Amino acid sequence: MTQISENRTPDAEPVEMLLNMGPQHPSTHGVFRMVLWVDGEKVVDVEPHIGYLHRGSEKLCEGEQYHQVITLFDRLDYLANFNNEQVYCRAVEKLMGLEVSERSEYIRVILCELNRIASHMLFLATMGLDAGAMTPSMICFRGRERIQALFESVSGARMMHNYFRIGGLKEDVPDDFVPQVRDLLKLIKEDTDESDRLLSFNEIFLARLKNIAAISAEDAIDFGLTGPCLRASGVDYDVRKAAPYSVYDRFDFDIPVGLDGDCWDRYYLRVQEIYQSVRIVEQALDQLPDGEVASSLGRRLIRPPAGEVYVRAENPRGEIGVYLISDGSDRPYRIKVRPPSFCNLSALKLMMKDCWIADAVVILGALDIVLGEVDR
Amino acid sequence: MPATILLTVGLADFIWIVVGLFIMFTVLSVVVLSLTLLERKLLARLQLRLGPTRTGPMGVMQPIADAFKLILKEDIIPASSEKAIFWVAPIIVVVSAFMIWVTIPGTQNAVIQNLDLGLFYIIAFSVIGILGLVLAGWGSANKYGTLGGLRAAAQLISYEIPIIMVAISVGMLAQSLDMREIVNAQGSYIFFLVQPLGLVLFFIAGLAEVGRTPFDIYFAESEIVGGPFVEYSGAHWSVFFLAEYINTFAIAALTVILFFGGWSGPGLSGDWGIIWFLPKVYLVIMVIFWIRGTFPRLRIDQLMAFAWKVMVPMSFLSVVMTAVYLFYGWPAWSLTLMSSAGLFVVGYLIYKRMTGPTKLVSQTRIRQQALQDQRRAASQAPAEAGGD
Numbered sequence: 001m002t003q004i005s006e007n008r009t010p011d012a013e014p015v016e017m018l019l020n021m022g023p024q025h026p027s028t029h030g031v032f033r034m035v036l037w038v039d040g041e042k043v044v045d046v047e048p049h050i051g052y053l054h055r056g057s058e059k060l061c062e063g064e065q066y067h068q069v070i071t072l073f074d075r076l077d078y079l080a081n082f083n084n085e086q087v088y089c090r091a092v093e094k095l096m097g098l099e100v101s102e103r104s105e106y107i108r109v110i111l112c113e114l115n116r117i118a119s120h121m122l123f124l125a126t127m128g129l130d131a132g133a134m135t136p137s138m139i140c141f142r143g144r145e146r147i148q149a150l151f152e153s154v155s156g157a158r159m160m161h162n163y164f165r166i167g168g169l170k171e172d173v174p175d176d177f178v179p180q181v182r183d184l185l186k187l188i189k190e191d192t193d194e195s196d197r198l199l200s201f202n203e204i205f206l207a208r209l210k211n212i213a214a215i216s217a218e219d220a221i222d223f224g225l226t227g228p229c230l231r232a233s234g235v236d237y238d239v240r241k242a243a244p245y246s247v248y249d250r251f252d253f254d255i256p257v258g259l260d261g262d263c264w265d266r267y268y269l270r271v272q273e274i275y276q277s278v279r280i281v282e283q284a285l286d287q288l289p290d291g292e293v294a295s296s297l298g299r300r301l302i303r304p305p306a307g308e309v310y311v312r313a314e315n316p317r318g319e320i321g322v323y324l325i326s327d328g329s330d331r332p333y334r335i336k337v338r339p340p341s342f343c344n345l346s347a348l349k350l351m352m353k354d355c356w357i358a359d360a361v362v363i364l365g366a367l368d369i370v371l372g373e374v375d376r
Numbered sequence: 377m378p379a380t381i382l383l384t385v386g387l388a389d390f391i392w393i394v395v396g397l398f399i400m401f402t403v404l405s406v407v408v409l410s411l412t413l414l415e416r417k418l419l420a421r422l423q424l425r426l427g428p429t430r431t432g433p434m435g436v437m438q439p440i441a442d443a444f445k446l447i448l449k450e451d452i453i454p455a456s457s458e459k460a461i462f463w464v465a466p467i468i469v470v471v472s473a474f475m476i477w478v479t480i481p482g483t484q485n486a487v488i489q490n491l492d493l494g495l496f497y498i499i500a501f502s503v504i505g506i507l508g509l510v511l512a513g514w515g516s517a518n519k520y521g522t523l524g525g526l527r528a529a530a531q532l533i534s535y536e537i538p539i540i541m542v543a544i545s546v547g548m549l550a551q552s553l554d555m556r557e558i559v560n561a562q563g564s565y566i567f568f569l570v571q572p573l574g575l576v577l578f579f580i581a582g583l584a585e586v587g588r589t590p591f592d593i594y595f596a597e598s599e600i601v602g603g604p605f606v607e608y609s610g611a612h613w614s615v616f617f618l619a620e621y622i623n624t625f626a627i628a629a630l631t632v633i634l635f636f637g638g639w640s641g642p643g644l645s646g647d648w649g650i651i652w653f654l655p656k657v658y659l660v661i662m663v664i665f666w667i668r669g670t671f672p673r674l675r676i677d678q679l680m681a682f683a684w685k686v687m688v689p690m691s692f693l694s695v696v697m698t699a700v701y702l703f704y705g706w707p708a709w710s711l712t713l714m715s716s717a718g719l720f721v722v723g724y725l726i727y728k729r730m731t732g733p734t735k736l737v738s739q740t741r742i743r744q745q746a747l748q749d750q751r752r753a754a755s756q757a758p759a760e761a762g763g764d
Contacts, residue, residue, distance in 0.1 A: 019519050027598040041523070041676055130598050132589065132673025138423035198670070204590055205672045357523070358599050358675045 016044055019357070023052045027130050027361040030371030034348075036360060043360055046352045048345065053375040061335040066092055066166060066302050069332065074160040076337060077373040079122055082108070082115040082151075083315045085164040090245065091311040091322045092166045095304045103291040104168045105247045110181065110284045111154065111163070113277040117188055118147040119316035120270040120277075123368045124192075127267050128199050130365035131208050136195040143191030150184055153177075166302065167295030178285055185278050192274050200268055209264035213351035213363045220261060223347040226340050227318025228269045229367060233261030239314040251283045263366040270368075303330050317341050317368055339373040396488040400477055408621040409439035414658070415665050422669035446617075449610035454517060457607065461515030466608070466615040468508030473619040475501045476626050481555050483639045483649045494555040495543050498630070499536070502585065505619065506532045509594065509604045512616070516607035524603020527676055528587075528594035534683035535584035535591075541691035542578040545571065545698040546634045559638035566637040570711045573718040574694050575635045579660075581687060582627035584679070586620065589668040593676055628660035629653075690722050 019036040022028035031052035037045040057076060061069045073084040086108050093100060121144045125137035148158045154173050155163035163170050174180070199205055215223075220233040230237060238255045240248045256272035258265030306328040312321040318340025327333040344367050351363050413428070413436060420427030428435030453462055479494040481487035491497050506529055513525020547553045549570065550561035568575050584591040595603035605616050632638060636656055639649030674682070697718065701711040 017519060019523075026601060041527075128672065132592065132596065132598060133671065134419070135423050135669050138425060142424055199672070202672060204674055207678055208672060208675060356675055356677065358593075358596070358673075361599050 021360070022049075027365060029126065029364065029369060032364070032369065032371055032374070034360065034364070036357065038357060041356050041358075043352055043355050043357060046349055046360070048348050050342075050345070050371070050374050053371045055376065057376040058335055058337060061332055063331065065330050066304070066332065069335070070164065070166075071160065071162050074162060075372060076339065076376060077315060077317065077320075077341070077370045078159060079119045079370055080115050080316045081159055081161050082111045082164070083313065084320070085161065086112055086246070087311055087313040087315075087320050087322050089164045089166050090313065091309055091324045092302075092304060094311055095307060095309045095324060095326055096166075096302070098167045098296070100167060101291050101293060102247075102289045103172075104293045106284050106288045107169060107173055107293065108164060109246055109248065109251075110281050110288075111151070113280045113284070114147050114150065114181070114184075116316045117274050117277050118144045118151075120274050121147075121191070123270055123316075124195055124199070124267070126368075127362075127365050128195075128205075130361050131205055133199055133202070133205065136199045139191055139195040139198070143188055143195075146184055146187055146191075150180060153180070165295045165297075167297050169293040169295075172293045178288065181281065181285060185281060188274070189278060192271065196271050200271060206264060208358075208362060209267060209366070210262060211260065212263040212359050213355065213366070214260045214262035215347060215350060216261060219350060220347070223350065224343040225318070225347055226343060227315065228258075228266055228273065229318065229344045229347070231255065232258030232265035232269050234258060239312055239319050243312070245311075245313060247284075248280075250287065251280045253277075253279050253283075263362055266366040266368075301330050303328060312338075315340055317370065317373070318344060337373075337376060339376065341367075341369040341371075341373045345369050345374060393489060397478070400488055401474065404474065404477060404622055404625070405618075407625055408618055409443070411621045411625060411661065412439045412442065414661070415668075418662060418665045419669050422666070443614070446614035447611055451610035451612055452607075454607050456517040458515040458517065461511050462607075463612075465508045465512035465515055465604075466612050466619075468511065469505050470508075470615045470619040470622075472501050472504040472508065473622040473626070475504075477622070479555060480626060480629055480633070481559070481638070482653055483647045484556060485647055486650060487556070490554065490556055493553045495547055495553040495558070498555075498626075499540055499543055502539075502623070502626075503532075503536055505623070508619075512608070513604035516604070518607050520600040520602070520606045521604050524594050524596075524600050524606070527600075528604060530676070531584060531587075531591065531594055531679060531683075534680060535581040535687065538577050538581040538683070538687040538691035539585060541688075541695050542571075542574045542581070543634070545574055545691075545695045548695070548698045548702060555633055555638075559633055559640060562637040562640060565708060566635060568635040570708050571635065571694065571698070571715050572712070573690065573697075573715040573722065575631070576719060576722065577687060577691050577694065578634065579631055581691075582631065583664065583667070584683070586623040586627055588624065588664050590671040590674050591679060592673055593679055596673055598673075624661060624664060625657065628657045628664065631660050632656040686722060686725050690718060693718055 016037050016039050019038050020033070021036055022033035023031040028034065033049040033052065035047040035049065036043050055075075057072050061072055064072065070085055070088060073088040074081045076084050092098075121140040125140035125144075128134070128136035128140075151161060152158050154177065155161035155170070157163075215233055217233045217235050220230050220235060225233070226237070234257055236255055236257050239245070240253075241255055253276045256269050256276065258269050304326045306326055308323070308325040310321060310323045312319055314320075319338070320340055321338030323334075323336040323338070324332055325334040348364070348367065351367075352360055355363060416438065417427040417435070419425075428438035431437040431441045453459060476498050478488045479491045479497055481490065509528040509532070510525040513521040513523070513528065546558065546567055549567055550558040552558060552561065583589075587594055595605055600606070605613060608616060632653065639653035641649065641652035644651055694715065697711065697714045700706075701714065
């Protein structure tokens, strides 16, 4: 707090009010806390406070065996569980030099992209709610619910799946997986269309989001933004294209890029990404090979060779990085996660320069943070 | 002074007023219950939900269950609040909401006390509710509440002006501020036909007046978490809730009385007109709920700009047009023409103002696409290649 008061001019002091937003506030998306200095309705300064959801996940990883760590990764970005599982499994696989069967890779990609869609749908829902529109949230939640029903049929759990294994998958997908996903994709497109028509180009929605918190590509790169927040500023960077992992180089898809780097671009980019993910899943279903999915490791306890590895992947919220150090034992020596939400959140102060209180809510919403990942 | 009232009004009239007020209170409470159910059901249908289904057949007992829950809840009064004001604020809001209804007629005879200056009285009383909101926000010693109270003051006072001006132009058309006279004056044509501009202005300002989407700014749940109501709970909160629905009903009823001929309609005469009146009012209310299910919320500066740059000038224009029409004694369709022209101007202004961002989107999209293509052509190889 002292830090803020130094920045302010003394004569402005009497009119400013400290407004505490969060950790219990409907639009701080979890347990994020912002301390806003407001002059009437204008935000003069903001100080973010994080750590209300700190569980020491990285430290907990050091006490678990390699397979058990997967469940902890489920709980980092709890809206993109499959993506987190995948990046961790890839880290260990890379450390051990394991080959993953084609079929496992394809199923992983399908599930990850579906999870990206689910995550983006939740974003569309909350973005509408932050701006005051109730109905799109219901439409998007219906779509997300359908995806989660599929996840449940595959992994047995709606959210904390624990389905990927180091070197493969827990088990093969259900027999009717392919037709099920195809039906699902049709519905996803319909749901997205419906919500898109209702919200995206609504005049009030545009007036609320367009030209709010516009940041330049340079600023976005300097702050380490990744994912939709970076691409909204016009930077054509996606790990799936820039450094293709898994089988992503076999699919034909575009990277939507924003223009002004404002809140509306961040919103609309995610709408477009849903369609791209649908494209990826469609191609993956066409190419899905037969074969074994179980890990070659079986159910053995694994002891990767001593060494260190850094693996990155494109999560719905941006680039996630996993830095894994092994000392040759059955437990990781150290795991460091580079969470996209945390890095994206660092630009909050820049974005909230001279905004209105109502904008503060929208700006935070458009960043799409998940506190499980920010605080770990 | 009750004694003086008795002397001037007479005992029989006095008893009639008391009984009438009691009936009004009962009827309005039932109406509010029906409105809560209607809103929940209608919004649910718009939002792929079912709404309440468990309490009674199709959930019709839900409002009663809600009322019981709210009354039985603990009424928390924050320790740092200004107790007296905290207590009084909801009462001010609800009393002013009820007082409006004293002179709103349901039919020719279904009115507690018809006043010659009925419209004036209604507008005067509806402003008092703002005081209650400001006091509630300030008295609850909560910053969100204070912000909400100040927002309410700014918003409601701004939108009071268009309402007053439109009411004046309707009063000029009817040559009376008596609500019954206004309805009777719409015998040959309803005022919506001659004053479409007035209707649109009145309806929009009415939405703002009762804080309905897209003007639900002073209690915006996702920003200031309920504004003035943030510290209220239980019975106190339900009183605010009651006032909100009564006001919504009042705005809808006023819209119908001023522009859609009130209880007049083909086939029914006398007090049977209520059969025309209520469906009209409920239709207007359904439009209000429909808007709630569709639109996001405006920001406070956009709201104020809209009030002062569009609503207020256009409402003055509507008064001037009515005055010109009456002064020269032109035929009624001339006012229709003028008013429709005015409406088009409003529509165009809103369209231009609101589609500004849309245009910007498409323009920048083209510009940036060119830029991006250029950049891509310049540096084909991304530096990040390498993988893990």
